[in-house]
Amino acid sequence: MSHIEDIVDALENKISKVLQKQEVLKQANIxxxxxxxxxxxxxxxxxxxxxxxxxxxxxxxxxxxxxxxxNNKRETKLKINALIREIDHCIAQLSE
Structure with missing residues (x-):
């Protein structure tokens, strides 16, 4: 009977250690x-x-x-033209 109790105690200790490690890992994960x-x-x-x-x-x-x-004259002209087209489009929508 003592042998079985030793095995059960050892198993409980191992389970306890595993649960402690699990808790530490949970905290680390958090x-x-x-x-x-x-x-x-x-x-x-x-x-x-x-x-x-x-x-x-x-x-x-x-x-x-x-x-x-x-340096950026072409880009600026294209941007200004795009803005003018947007304004014209807005004016056309407002006039409808």
Missing amino acids: KLEEDLQASNQELLQEKQHIVVWQEKYEALKMANSLLGSD
Whole structure:
């Protein structure tokens, strides 16, 4: 009978250790998920910053072209033409 009790005690100890390890792994998993969420939020903010800076860059290129810079003159003319077409389209819709 003592032999069976020893086996049961050993089994209980092993199960207890496994449950403790499982709990530690759950906590580590929760922390990793929080870190991942924080990293994803930071990445999203950085992407938004990139979009803002790209818009500023495009506006600066347009301003330089309007001031006489020859580097982006063609792009500026195309952009102005596109804006004029949009305005004409809006005016046509308003007049209908």
